Amino acid sequence: MKKTYVIASLLIGFSATQPAWAALSGKEVFSKTCTVCHTPGIAGAPRFGNTADWTPRVAKGLPALYQSALKGTPKGMPAKGGNQKLSDDETRAAVDYMVTAAKVETPKAAEPAPPAKAEVKAAPKPVTAKPAPKPVAKVAPQPAAVPAAVPVPEATAPATKTASAAPTNVPGSDPLSFNRLLKPPSKRNLPPAEDGIHDPTNDGTHALLPPLSVFPNMPKANAGNRVDWVQALEKGVIKPRADRTDPTAEMMVMDLNVVREVKGSMPNVVYPHKQHTEWLDCSNCHTGIFIPQKGANPISMAAILLGEKCGVCHGKVSFPVSECRKCHSQKKEFNPTPTAAK
Numbered sequence: 001m002k003k004t005y006v007i008a009s010l011l012i013g014f015s016a017t018q019p020a021w022a023a024l025s026g027k028e029v030f031s032k033t034c035t036v037c038h039t040p041g042i043a044g045a046p047r048f049g050n051t052a053d054w055t056p057r058v059a060k061g062l063p064a065l066y067q068s069a070l071k072g073t074p075k076g077m078p079a080k081g082g083n084q085k086l087s088d089d090e091t092r093a094a095v096d097y098m099v100t101a102a103k104v105e106t107p108k109a110a111e112p113a114p115p116a117k118a119e120v121k122a123a124p125k126p127v128t129a130k131p132a133p134k135p136v137a138k139v140a141p142q143p144a145a146v147p148a149a150v151p152v153p154e155a156t157a158p159a160t161k162t163a164s165a166a167p168t169n170v171p172g173s174d175p176l177s178f179n180r181l182l183k184p185p186s187k188r189n190l191p192p193a194e195d196g197i198h199d200p201t202n203d204g205t206h207a208l209l210p211p212l213s214v215f216p217n218m219p220k221a222n223a224g225n226r227v228d229w230v231q232a233l234e235k236g237v238i239k240p241r242a243d244r245t246d247p248t249a250e251m252m253v254m255d256l257n258v259v260r261e262v263k264g265s266m267p268n269v270v271y272p273h274k275q276h277t278e279w280l281d282c283s284n285c286h287t288g289i290f291i292p293q294k295g296a297n298p299i300s301m302a303a304i305l306l307g308e309k310c311g312v313c314h315g316k317v318s319f320p321v322s323e324c325r326k327c328h329s330q331k332k333e334f335n336p337t338p339t340a341a342k
Contacts, residue, residue: 023093026093026096029086029091030048033081033082033086034081034098036081037081048101049102050102054099058104058107061106062099066091066095069091069095072206072207074210078206079203079206079207084204189225190211191211192208218232218237219232224320229318233278233279238279251278251281252277252281253277255274257270257272257273258273259330260299267325268329268330269330270327271327297309304321
């Protein structure tokens with residue numbers, strides 16, 4: 001019994017000394033989340049400590065800055081800097097920290113005007129009421145006879161044609177919507193909440209950057225989302241992370257080409273592991289899509305168009321299969337047999 005009492009006392013003392021979950025300070029939120037964009041000024045973000053960048057934004061008032069940080073902006077600022085784990089108070093603290101570092105005076109609230117002094121007027125002198133005159137009885141005149149109203153037939157409005165309602169944009173009504181290659185430029189690279197791929201009711205969707213806020217600075221391509229991602233990798237425009245939480249982790253890049261011989265005159269297919277493993281882990285493809293064994297992966301264009309093998313990504317999140325020469329890149333050497341002279 002004594003032992004039980006001692007253990008219970010220790011447990012009570014331990015639980016009583018546990019600190020409550022402490023909210024992050026503005027400086028901590030900045031160093032973990034905001035610094036990614038606000039230190040270099042990515043996508044026009046006001047740079048940390050830059051008075052000129054912050055002055056026009058602070059002039060609109062702190063409530064407007066808080067709203068932009070909490071909900072995001074159309075120019076590319078994701079809600080809460082893309083970190084949905086932050087509380088609203090932690091997000092506001094980060095804004096306050098960056099405004100203070102920029103040394104910009106916040107606009108003061110207008111002071112309320114002093115109450116107007118009531119004018120004191122002298123009370124008017126009482127007026128002696130005069131006796132009301134005696135009423136004189138008058139004979140009311142007889143009303144004149146009113147002729148009976150003649151019923152007037154209602155005017156019939158001329159029949160008009162009812163204007164047909166303007167057709168509404170029904171999702172999927174566009175017969176070409178299945179093929180993103182045929183979409184007009186105005187329908188390409190829409191914001192995640194409008195692209196028909198992401199869930200607009202998910203808060204994480206609104207934390208994603210709108211593609212057009214960053215794509216104009218990317219190397220150009222002629223198909224898909226019009227970005228040449230291989231060039232973007234080679235030029236260092238994008239730097240994929242090997243680990244979500246460890247910025248020092250490095251990708252395991254495999255510089256190995258796999259060549260698939262193709263019948264007929266079409267060039268052979270070259271699969272470059274290097275460009276894929278620079279931002280994909282081996283487990284993305286093996287063994288769910290491809291079995292790493294020679295002859296174990298029958299591939300055809302029909303299967304790819306049905307979303308199998310290479311079609312799991314290409315045509316959806318990677319360049320479409322209309323770009324034949326991107327894969328069929330190894331030319332064949334033809335040695336025609338000379339015909340014997342007659």
